[in-house]
Amino acid sequence: MTWFDAKIVAVDQVATDIKSFRLVPADPQAGLASWKPGAHLDVRAENGIVRQYSLCGDPADPASYRIAILHEAAGRGGSEYFHSHVVPGSTVAISEPRNLFPLVEGRSNYLLIAGGIGITPILPMIRELDAAGRAWHLHYGGRALDRMAFTDELAAYDDRVDLHTGLLDLPRILSEQPKGTAVYCCGPTALMDAVLETAAAVGLDDVHIERFAPVEAAEDSDGTALDSFDVELRQTGVTLHIEKGQTILDAVIEVLPDHPYSCESGTCGNCVSTVLEGTPVHRDCVLSDDERKNKMMICVGGSASKRLVLDL
Ligand code: FES
Incomplete structure (x- = not known):
């Protein structure tokens, strides 16, 4: 994923526990990519936390983006960080907008x-x-x-x-x-x-x-996930052993540090990988049933077979 530096220029309390943040390019000469309703940004704060937030400003505004964040006391720390530490003048890194929730045209x-x-x-x-x-x-x-x-x-x-x-x-x-x-x-x-x-x-x-939250408790797709298994990265020519408590993504980025990922919760779609052999266990909320036939999100997915082969 390509990241761009953005500066926070306004923070507004728009409801109890909800703040909105307006972002502009950190480089005044740089423009912002256009977007359509339903799009979201990946936002990486200075402490490295990455989260996805829907764009809620005006798509016709070429100069700024707006996002809004709920402070979740029981969350994973992202909202707490943004609410407590991100102020006008703060810098964050943002992705280009991506749209997994587009408006279909032409409905009555x-x-x-x-x-x-x-x-x-x-x-x-x-x-x-x-x-x-x-x-x-x-x-x-x-x-x-x-x-x-x-x-x-x-x-x-x-x-x-x-x-x-x-x-x-x-x-x-x-x-x-x-x-x-x-x-x-x-x-x-x-x-x-x-x-x-x-x-x-x-x-x-x-x-x-x-959905931006992982499916409840990341249920196994068929309940047969193994605690440990091997993952062969076919293109790289490496076989990794995945232990209980470790994700496939953890192991993959040890050998492929540029492999894309972001949310680590099966919701952003960045870490998608093609499965060549084996039986993956799906725990994401991104892939359709059809896509699950040969793809998986390796940040949350597991394996029901002793060996998985990925096209990496
Ligand atoms: S890193 Fe977001 S789905 Fe895997």
């Missing part, structure tokens, strides 16, 4: 569902859909109004936005949608799982979700 209706910090990728979608004159509606849920970000910006859309401080009535909301509705959801895992399940129950099949 768009239903947007956000929970908490999950509003971030949805906000630019609203701008684009509204500017294009599309039919859309947002249901935004949170524990309390003061914990929901950007409600001031959402107020401009009047009755096309419903704010919920309790549970969303998903069966009602989803069953009211006309055929052909595209559903977009970002938020807590439980909300996204409930949207997927309820949408399927009412016959909506155009559902798009974005």
Whole structure:
């Protein structure tokens, strides 16, 4: 992955425990890559922590990016670092925007569902859909109004936005949608799982979700993961032994230090590797069933066979 230096030029408290950060190129002569709603950045702080954050500013703004971060007391340390140490003037490294959650074009209706910090990728979608004159509606849920970000910006859309401080009535909301509705959801895992399940129950099949947290407890795909196994890197001509508690990625970067990775939680897609032989155990939330036939995320994946062969 190619990294670019960016400077934080503004930090705003946009809700309880949520701050937004505005970034510009550290080199004033450098430009910023364009992006579309649903895109995210990999952000590497000065202490080396790398996290993925959705872009929640205006795609038409060529001069700056905006991200927003929820302070998660029980998180893995990324949000704590950004909330406590990143201030105007701080420098971070950023990737080019990547979009794993793009808006599909041409649907007759768009239903947007956000929970908490999950509003971030949805906000630019609203701008684009509204500017294009599309039919859309947002249901935004949170524990309390003061914990929901950007409600001031959402107020401009009047009755096309419903704010919920309790549970969303998903069966009602989803069953009211006309055929052909595209559903977009970002938020807590439980909300996204409930949207997927309820949408399927009412016959909506155009559902798009974005996960930035690892699938709960990184469940094995078939429950047969071995504690230790060998991994042959076919192109490199090296065989690695993976011990209990070690990831394949840990071992791979010992011999291939440039192998890309970022989140180390099976959510960013950077460490994807092609499997030539063996039976991988999948624990990511990036790959489709089809992709799992010959690919794996080696930061979280394991093996059900004593030997895996990777095309590395
Ligand atoms: S490093 Fe992000 S999916 Fe493996």
